[in-house]
Amino acid sequence: MHPKSFSDLMRLAHGFESAKIFLVANDLGLFRLVGEGSTAGVLAETLQLDERALGILLNALVALGLLEADGQTFKNTHLGRTYLASEDRRESIFKHIHRCWESWNNLADVLCHGQPDEVREEQFLHNTQDWNREFIRGMEDVTRDLAPQVVSKLKLTSPRHLLDLGGGPGVYAKAFLQCYPELEKVTIFDLPMAIDIAKERLDGYQRIGNVRFSEGDFRYDHIGSGYDIIWISQIFHSQDERGCQKLIDKAWNALLPGGTVYIHDFLLDDTKMAPVSAAIFAVHMLVMTERGRTYTGSEIGTWLEERGFIDVFQDVVSEETAIVAAVKPS
Ligand SMILES: C[S@@+](CC[C@H](N)C(=O)[O-])C[C@H]1O[C@@H](n2cnc3c(N)ncnc32)[C@H](O)[C@@H]1O
Missing domain, CATH: 3.40.50.150 (Vaccinia Virus protein VP39)
Structure with a gap:
């Protein structure tokens, strides 16, 4: 929907924050690790992360409707269980989108030069690293x-x-x-x-x-x-x-x-x-x-x-x- 007010413009500009919270959580495998329920302490220990920082992220994930909380225990929503934590989860496409973020950071530069300095497509054609596997699996998702x-x-x-x-x-x-x-x-x-x-x-x-x-x-x-x-x-x-x-x-x-x-x-x-x-x-x-x-x-x-x-x-x-x-x- 096209923005119609200053609030709409603010919402548009802040959009990247929710996307980043979701994409980092997906990269960490948080939805899978939360399973049937886990706490910030257990997750921080498993992932070797700072408990306070992770707690803040987990709260934001609940606020966004991407996790649920029962007291201090975080759980998956139905959506998370279906698409982000199950055996045939579709996490690859979101990992791919997150990696594309790096290229989007260069948009202003691309507008100066007409094309990216470091062309992803070429990288894609000439290497067989994880990035590319994630891309192809993302297409499957x-x-x-x-x-x-x-x-x-x-x-x-x-x-x-x-x-x-x-x-x-x-x-x-x-x-x-x-x-x-x-x-x-x-x-x-x-x-x-x-x-x-x-x-x-x-x-x-x-x-x-x-x-x-x-x-x-x-x-x-x-x-x-x-x-x-x-x-x-x-x-x-x-x-x-x-x-x-x-x-x-x-x-x-x-x-x-x-x-x-x-x-x-x-x-x-x-x-x-x-x-x-x-x-x-x-x-x-x-x-x-x-x-x-x-x-x-x-x-x-x-x-x-x-x-x-x-x-x-x-x-x-x-x-x-x-x-x-x-x-x-x-
Ligand atoms: C965006 S995906 C589309 C995949 C599938 N056709 C679909 O619609 O989901 C692009 C596909 O083109 C393949 N591709 C890209 N450049 C290619 C090339 N030069 N020769 C052969 N395949 C290429 C990629 O490996 C990838 O599988």
Whole structure:
């Protein structure tokens, strides 16, 4: 909601404080450690922290509704038990967001130079440290509910071999296989570290026999061929205009005649000033990547038509995301 008063501006400016309290608590694993109930003293000893300082943080977490208190005993809320403390908790996405904070601190500098000094995306592509694992696991946290919802909206007719380009942890691959029993093969193409995680995550999945894993860098490597569907989800925003056009070109070459490419992302409307989530994500890409941003459906549609695709169409597929799709003529 747009700020309408001085109080609203104050609330907006103070927003980072609550976010920091939550993100530090998540990094510490506090929600997991609180379990069925614990005190500041026990938690401080476990984590080797200052008891007074931790007590202040715990009180603030209760004030924010992120923990509950029974006297001096802190407990998880239902939300905390479900998403932050359970076996299949979703803490990775919040760890990832917290690490991105460092890059956001450089926003003013990025505005001077046009791009970050230390480009996270490049770090991401060339190392395999925890940061990147957290990022890929974070993608899993976010798409676990989203992917089945998005995939069921696509209404594919008789798909056979689908390429999930930059498929990350494999959540979309799984959603496609669940939703379309007639799919014979889903190929996940991604960087080696992401493919490792996808393999881990899909281990034991009943349709694993229908999954192919392909390691490579989509900017330079061959992405295969003979696909009737290519799914490119949350990739375009990390590329500049030329990078997006090159991916469209690769998709063209990899698709069978009559095949369809789907580009799924946070799309801006033609003003580039809305919706708010896509406009903010453009700034996120400004601080995180060399030349990434969010795009309008019309920009992507124009590139697709320039390459020769036909029947370009757009659709909103979730609260914050949309697709642009197009067909390679038969
Ligand atoms: C934002 S995630 C999106 C993951 C998934 N498609 C989704 O929608 O949840 C971006 C994915 O692109 C992959 N990626 C980024 N650059 C890549 C490159 N140059 N070659 C191959 N994969 C890349 C990352 O490893 C990551 O899995």
